[in-house]
Amino acid sequence: EPEVTQTPSHQVTQMGQEVILRCVPISNHLYFYWYRQILGQKVEFLVSFYNNEISEKSEIFDDQFSVERPDGSNFTLKIRSTKLEDSAMYFCASSESQETQYFGPGTRLLVL
């Protein structure tokens, strides 16, 4: 069964560094999403991406964040100048339409 994959599974970085989180959505899906979940907190929507552009973003998704689909398979989330409070689990998801979303296993980011 097709699934969403994410790399790396864990990332440790120093405050102020840039990180890139990678996702490979399900191949025939057209909508892509990033979410984050701070330890013990709710899952929070960051951004949705369709037709090579951002379709929606939350208040969390400020200028520190960017997304890109550099080729036909990868979908990346870049965090510039990471802060301690960026430590969280980051989930990528994809969907064929604006219906059922399929989530990847997540990348656990720790900013020191």
Next chain:
Amino acid sequence: KQEVTQIPAALSVPEGENLVLNCSFTDSAIYNLQWFRQDPGKGLTSLLLIQSSQREQTSGRLNASLDKSSGRSTLYIAASQPGDSATYLCAVRTASGGSYIPTFGRGTSLIVHP
């Protein structure tokens, strides 16, 4: 702003019991509602999606209902098994001003013991 609440926060039951997990939301102008399960340290697995025009969806031992007017959804798990132990999340997509941003609840942490 949509707010989603899930009750109870935690539940521990013996195997075989039938369970009801509750999800309530404040804005009834929803597009759809999706139930997920999340295993510790893992991603989310979609269980059921209910469109705003639907009243319920069923998959195996799971049944989800939706009552938009009262702002509630319930997830019914029949004949619970230890493998059902996980956190159950509901996510509501609100149809507001062309925005479909999903809002998640905190989840119900379920333990089914043998």
